[in-house]
Amino acid sequence: MKTKIKFAVLLLMIIFSGLNQTVLAQSHFKIGKSIVNEMKISGTSTFHDWTMKTGTFSGKATFNISAENQITKLSAIEFNLPVLTLKSGQKKLDKNAYKALKTDEFKEITYKQVSAEVMSLNNSKFHIKTAGKLTIAGVTKDVVIDLYCFVNKDGSISCDGNYPINMSEYKVTAPVFMGGVMKTGDSIKLEFSFLFEKS
Template identity: 35%
Template sequence: MKYSLLILLFFLCAPFIVTSHAQSAKSLQVTQTKASVLGTSTLHDWECVSEKFDIKATGSMESGQVKTVESLTATIPVKSLKSGKSGMDDNTYKALKESKNPNIIFELTSPVEVSNGQAEISGNLTIAGKTQPVKISSKVNGNTFAGSFVTKMTEFGVDPPKAMMGTIKTGDDITLQFEVTFK
């Protein structure tokens, strides 16, 4: 009898427990974004920057500081990447197969817990239509996440661009950097 009362009590309270937990993760609003792709070439180092892209995220904040990120999808339009040189931008869009794959997409694959100003981020990154799992160590300062990681263009099926009939070649290694501020 005592156990059946406990079981009944559990089933009556369970919906409230689940609802209470689900409400702790809420939509995180983004106030500022910046993503950069840095690389090298036989002529000079280069950088392409996107300062405005779409992020949809849920998580929790406490006193203006991000505590968890439960889900996150970032969509960066390829044509939002700018180097300051239109010829280089055109080569970038062509190399990233922008006409068939207009966006670079990152999707979080496991929740993120912020601890001591650090967060380990795991997700799937899609560039030029090819998806690869990535792990990113990031620093968290209150409500701002900043991180970077190194990869190769060829890991995403991207041929490093060439110019001037192949005399200028882009290196295969690239560094992807990001900074996102939530409120």
């Protein structure tokens, strides 16, 4: 009888020890203030290519990191991009882009993960395929966005990637200039670089 009790106690200790390690492995991160943080939207027009970018946005994520500093799971990730912080250096282009993106009503572009699959590229950089909800100008679509993440020595995580977007899918009319002589293309690209720091 005593042997059975000892075995049961030992089994419970192993189970709870494993659960504790799982909890400890899960860490919460947020996008801090870093010069490497950047989000930009770029596209084409009848005259020239254009780019709008910003370093002002917020986001958070929950990663599982192993004792070997490997990303084993991405439980959650989201970001909020205030559209009015995007700047091209051309006031007319910015003004027309804000109007097209309906910033009087919808202030942010947002993304929230639903699921994710971690695929290692090598011992330190990871390709993470995320599925989630991208909202632009009040319209939400199911999308798959690829992240490429690197675990830094200080425990922070660098992530970058890009995603192609057709503005018409989000009911955004491509901006026009000069009475319609200059028109931007429907296809744009969202590019980003994040530095996640433990929160």
